[in-house]
Amino acid sequence: MAVDRPNALCGTIFVALGAFFAWQSLNLEIGSAFRMGPGFFPLGLASILILLGLVIIGYAFRVGGEPVGAIAWRGIVLILPAPIFFGLTVRGLGFVPAIFFTALIASFASAKMRLVPAVLLSAALTVFTAFVFVQALGLPFRLFGPWL
Amino acid sequence: MDLFDNLSLGFSTATTLFNLGFCLMGVLLGTLIGVLPGIGPTATIAMLLPITFQIGDPVSSLIMLAGIYYGAQYGGSTTAILINLPGESSSAVTAIDGYQMARKGRAGAALAVAAIGSFFAGTVSTFLVALLAPPLTAIALQFGAAEYFSLMVVGLVSSVALAHGSIIKALAMVVLGLLLGLVGTDIYSGAPRFNLGIREYSDGLNFVAVAVGVFGIAEILRNLEDEHERTVLIKSVTGLMPTRDDWRRMVAPILRGTALGSALGILPGGGAILASFASYTVEKRVSKHPEEFGKGAIEGVAGPESANNAGAQTSFIPLLTLGIPANPVMALMIGAMIIQGIVPGPNVATEQPALFWGIIASMWIGNLMLIVLNLPLIGLWVKLLTIPYYVLFPIIMGFCSIGVYSVNSNVYDLYSVAFFGILGYALVKLRCEPAPLLLGFVLGPLLEENLRRAMIISRGDPSVFVTRPISATLLFIALAVLVVVFLPAVRKKREEVFVEES
The missing domain is CATH 1.10.287 (Helix Hairpins)
Structure with a gap:
């Protein structure tokens, strides 16, 4: 059946x-x-x-259904840990390293991403968000945490 | 006159330089993210929600949020026309004829018609909101616990009826959402519930985390399934001004679309989507040359776009007067209000008139900004369409992480994002619509509270829900909706509609 x-x-x-x-x-x-x-x-x-x-x-x-189609395994393995990593490290490592590695981990969820662009993109995002969220909006983040 | 006093209070609130700035920022950010590939309005708002919390003033932050909503919708229509990729289901109809117009080199006219229709519809329906909100608020103030309970049941049932795909699955999603909304602490007894012993979840699951997970993350994962290059046919958009013939052809559809959209938008559960479909069908039927539809008929853009925007506007009515969200975006607005310390419902209008009328006035201002800004900026939006997706989602992930964490500074909220991301993705893959889940999540605690209160007042007699006339009527409507969607004929038609759309 x-x-x-x-x-x-x-x-x-x-x-x-x-x-x-x-x-x-x-x-x-x-x-x-x-x-x-x-x-x-x-x-x-x-x-x-x-x-x-x-x-x-x-x-x-x-009744027979439709097939599920492709599953984004690579996405699951690399996208989901990104917020978890941020949660685990934002207090210990501080904002700058946490957001840099969060973006870097997420970058590799795409098969098209290469190492150098990923690092550049993550670095740019880190600088931008540190400036906007921590400096301009004044969110209570420590740029570098006690673990460092 | 009261209406004008109220509106002038609204406009004086909304036109302070500060609030105008936030409205502008919201509209721009909303459009910006709305035109980026693969992000629909709900996900856009879920992602930008935390940013609005950084503004101290609830009025300004809700004005900005409403701006994001219109902007995101506008962005969705832009991608629908230019690359045949509707950002959300309500602009799916726009894609049919809008994209055909674009292929014939008339992208500019299609965009202009969409913008003009939206603006006209927005103006009329903003006025309608202002007109209808006070009497509805007066009725709502008479509501007791039983009426509220029944009203929420109507809202939840309609969201099921308007969800895509299987009705049983949509019902299950609502129930699951209601249950997830109960996680935290029982308000009557203070007993912790379903928090797995984790103290950080005793205030309940964070609404932003659930929304970002179920809409944002799930959407990113879906886009990553199959990474193909997007082809943007239209390199530059010219001929924005509609011709005289265009004007002549678009007036009637805009008027009809506005009327349809305004009426359907009030319906809880996603009237805006229904409105654009209904409008397209009507235009095709009354047209003298129905064969042009699907091949770039301007009426097929003008009508649905007006209906869509009118519906988007009037869906604020149940939110502002009753505190009941009509669609997932309104659910996000409710979440935002609660986080800002405002209890949504009829009391908002009387206790915070500046907030209430300020939001209504800002709707119109937001629409005006859209038409003034977006037509000249269209070249910029076209360029944004060419940004490859793999550059975008690491940025989105970064913003989501910061945003979710900043709401409560609770790292467990970030773990919820991951959990709801995978749950949302799994359920979407199994063809369960996420919108009913989010509505259930927001309404869960309210539904329980009103049920319990009604039962205490009636001393445990459940007949209170059918002996009070308003409550009985509402429950009857809910039942009727359920019966109708389960009727074989409607069921078949409903499936056809949603198949056409996808």
Whole structure:
């Protein structure tokens, strides 16, 4: 039997997220319809989400879907760590190194980027943002942090 | 007269040099990012949102934000006409005939018509907002918790109806958004919820982080899937001034588009998109030479562009009077208002008249700036179209990181960006529209609060939602919308519309 995998996966994601919220809600006070506890509304929503997820999984067995198409693996591997890197280092290393490496990491998400342009671009961005955000707008960043 | 007193208060607020400056900055930045490849208005606003927080004054920052919105929309139409790449779904219609006009060497006229139509529609609908907002506010002040709950249900259901693709998936996205909106601390009991024990999330997930992740990052990843060269046919744009024949042909479509757009824009859930489609269909039907449509008919640009802009304007009505966002962009505006310490809703008009009328007046000023600035600057925008994408997204990532962090100085917000980036990308790949999720996210806490309050007032009797007339009517509308979208005939037609669009 053919299974439409994108829909099956999509339904599974919703069921899993619904299950997470339902499980967490059960640890909270549910209360009654009159005096709802913190768990009442989310438990209801999570149940609906699980139900909808199951319906989507059900569809996967009935109708064929379209293929998902190309997936930007290189993008995922290099774009997502960029903000995480910024978060991990902005306080320790300071603004200048954090933003420079954030941009540099992100640059290589494109197969067309070369090392020298990437470094130049990141450096230009660093100078520009340090000037605009830290000097002109006065955001409370330290240009160089205590780790250096 | 009250209306004129109010408008003059608005204009005196909006025309201070300070606010004019921010309006101009917003319009320019919005257009700049809107014409850059691969970034639609919602992503543009999500990215620029943090910058507006650096302005201390909420009035100025909301004026700038509104400017970014018009600018981004205008930018979207520009790319639609010049390179057949609509930045957002509501300018998808413009691309049909606008791009054909451009190929025939009439890009200048197409751009001018789009700008003139938008400006006219913007003027009329700004006036409509000013006219309709006070009575609606008066009605809204009568609303109790039950009415608010039902109204939000209508908003969420309409966003489902107007989302692309599967209705079930859109419903699931709304529910997921509502749940994500509940992360943080329960307001009644103070109990921490769904924060995985991370103290940094006890104020809830950062709205900007969610928006940047789901719209911005997901969009970048989609653009990286297949990096092809963009070909810009039009090297320079000449002949901006429409000919006499053009003028004659565009008047009626602009008027009809404005009327359609104004009416549909008030609908919660993305009326502007619907408006441009409806306008295109109407123009094609009433035209004496329908065969020209799709081959560069000027009516096909004038009508939808006016409808689109009128709808964009009137979608501020539910936001300003009820505090209910009509589309994801309005959801971003609500998020911005909350961060600025303003509780969106009917009280804004009475408690902060300068803010309320200032925003309305700045809409018109923003539109005026667009037409004055953008037609002469068109050469610059054309040059921007040729910037390769791989240069852009590292810059975008840098700005996003700084922006998201600067909202609360919370590094966990940056981790949320990554999480919602991958979640948003996965869901988009699986054909789930992100807009309902964002609406749900904004409305989640409000919906819960009003539900609980209504139930406490009624002592646990759920019939309160159907015994109060306004609430019952609203719930009936929501139900009717749901039934209609599930009807087989409508379902088929709806799929056709969205297929045509993509």
